[in-house]
Amino acid sequence: MSSRAAIRYAKAVLDQANDAQLGNVVFGDMKSVAATIENSKELRTVLSSPVIKGEDKKQALHKIFEGNSDVTKGLIDILTNNNRINLLAGVAQSYVTLYNEAQGVKVAEVTTAVPISSELETKVLAKVKEMTGSDSVTLNNIIDEAIIGGFILRVGDLQYNASIANQLDSIKREFTKSL
Structure with missing residues (x-):
């Protein structure tokens, strides 16, 4: 279950993606992000670690998801800047749910x-x-x-x-x- 904050971020990303007519592209990105985080215990540990700097997390995520859209990369930047990068999996799952509902x-x-x-x-x-x-x-x-x-x-x-x-x-x- 995603947190309310993750749902709010997901709604904002959905609005931004729809405005750029990239809803379907970002949908694919978010499915990939959610699956990657779910299947990697190490990545979940890195994202939730208070010891690892936000900038290092951001660089790692940009490398992992380098083929993704600018909207997805922007989400990673915003979550890192707001010290909420641990919400990334929840935001991705919420986006998938919201996109499916909209479709x-x-x-x-x-x-x-x-x-x-x-x-x-x-x-x-x-x-x-x-x-x-x-x-x-x-x-x-x-x-x-x-x-x-x-x-x-x-x-x-x-x-x-x-x-x-x-x-x-x-x-x-x-x-x-x-x-």
């Missing part, structure tokens, strides 16, 4: 015990369409072995739980009621 794209989070198959993906997309009425959907697959099997689908504040763990819990509740 009418629904983001569905699918939790499965194993990586999602193409057959299950088709079923999930059909369920999302039924739940939301939207044809434009992006799926994020989260692996959680605790659900045993099936899937849990979340779209915004809607949830559909078709997991084996949920069904077992239901059976357990029925048994305890009848005792």
Whole structure:
């Protein structure tokens, strides 16, 4: 979950990108930034370290994301100058969410015990369409072995739980009621 400050920065970047007609380019940048930070423990440590100077963080980020747009590089500069560079991942995630909302794209989070198959993906997309009425959907697959099997689908504040763990819990509740 992103902080309110990260959301405010993301809104400002979205406005700036839309004004420059670079919304889609910056969307790609932000997905890349979010994924890079999420997948690199070392980078997260550097960004949150009070020992490393802001200027050093800025230079490192400019090297890492040198192929990105000027809007993205400007965001890195502003966050560094305001001593808020630790918000970069949250800003990137918030931007992706805001951009998807503006484009009418629904983001569905699918939790499965194993990586999602193409057959299950088709079923999930059909369920999302039924739940939301939207044809434009992006799926994020989260692996959680605790659900045993099936899937849990979340779209915004809607949830559909078709997991084996949920069904077992239901059976357990029925048994305890009848005792």
